[in-house]
Amino acid sequence: MNQAHASLTVTDDTGAPVTLPAPATRVVSLAPHVTELLYAAGGGARIVGTVSYSDYPKEAQSIPRVGDNKALDLERIVALHPDLIVVWRHGNAARQTDKLKALGIPLFFSEPKHLADIPASIDKLGALLGTEDTARAASTAVTRDIAALRAQYAQLPPVRVFYQVWDDPLMTLNRDNVFSEVIGLCGGVNVFAAEAPRVPTVSTEAVLAANPEAIVTATPGATKPDRPLPALDRWKQWTSLTAVARGNLFGIDGDLINRPTPRLALGAAQLCRDLDLARKRR
Incomplete structure (x- = not known):
């Protein structure tokens, strides 16, 4: 006004x-x-x-x-x-x-x-x-930052992604969440997009059956490639899982991906880089 x-x-x-x-x-x-x-x-x-x-x-x-x-x-x-x-x-x-x-x-x-x-x-x-x-x-x-990421990544070969919200019980997100949209922005596919609850509980067997190419979780702070991700260690026993076999276990600062704020563009940029790394490891 x-x-x-x-x-x-x-x-x-x-x-x-x-x-x-x-x-x-x-x-x-x-x-x-x-x-x-x-x-x-x-x-x-x-x-x-x-x-x-x-x-x-x-x-x-x-x-x-x-x-x-x-x-x-x-x-x-x-x-x-x-x-x-x-x-x-x-x-x-x-x-x-x-x-x-x-x-x-x-x-x-x-x-x-x-x-x-x-x-x-x-x-x-x-x-x-x-x-x-x-x-x-x-x-x-x-709007500009999100549009730039979409233009750069959305049409690249898709990467099947499991986003792990919590590890006990094992929880994820369906398509009705901002971060699921971020996955698509980066050319990813949320393997549990079609689940009915917005934050569904899933089984280890369901994740293994979906066989994601990348597994992503939120961390207390930005993670470096050589920093361990305890929340994702559970998957390392499943060496036939594509995400494990190719080393595509990624952590992103939770404040950048869990809050619907301008900083989500920074989290999206990190996810896009991670999924592009997954493509290069094919």
Whole structure:
């Protein structure tokens, strides 16, 4: 909006309208990815409260905490007098967010499900903050980076990929996740894309039957090629598995692939390089 005091309305990720009488100046972020999106949109200095693991950018580490993904300190949130609360739809307890909604504080539910939702989210938050120009520059950069990767890798010979979310129980992702879209962006094929749950539990036998050419997992930090990946060591006994036989066990910094933020483009670039390495090992 060009007029500083004009009311403004955007649609959140549930499809609900969010209306503010004026750009938000006191924002509470209830998820780490939301904090990153708010900074990208130009609103970092307006975040008055956030949750555990909101650690990027570095400045976010000094923002007061109001809970975590399991429980929120509702009294503390109210005491911060926010004029906007940005909620993680499936990460924050519905009962607590309902209580916040009952207080009349505007809530924006954030849950980007597709790559295109990331720049769209930045633009929407920029509209609510009155920082459209900053937001547009950030969203344009994300769109450009993703498009460049798509142009470079998406049409290359496909690589069958198993993405290991967790090792006990063994869990993966279906096609209804941003990272599954990243796999396709890189010319990969998610071997469990067709599973019904968004985060299905699978058996070792199912992975062996799918025989992926590459196995990928998230790590606590960026991994070097010579650094061990304990979460993937379980597969080394299956020497006939293509991913094991060719050494295609890859780890990527979890913050770059698990958060739907501009940094996902960095995680995508790493995955694309890894899958290209898998092609070269054929």
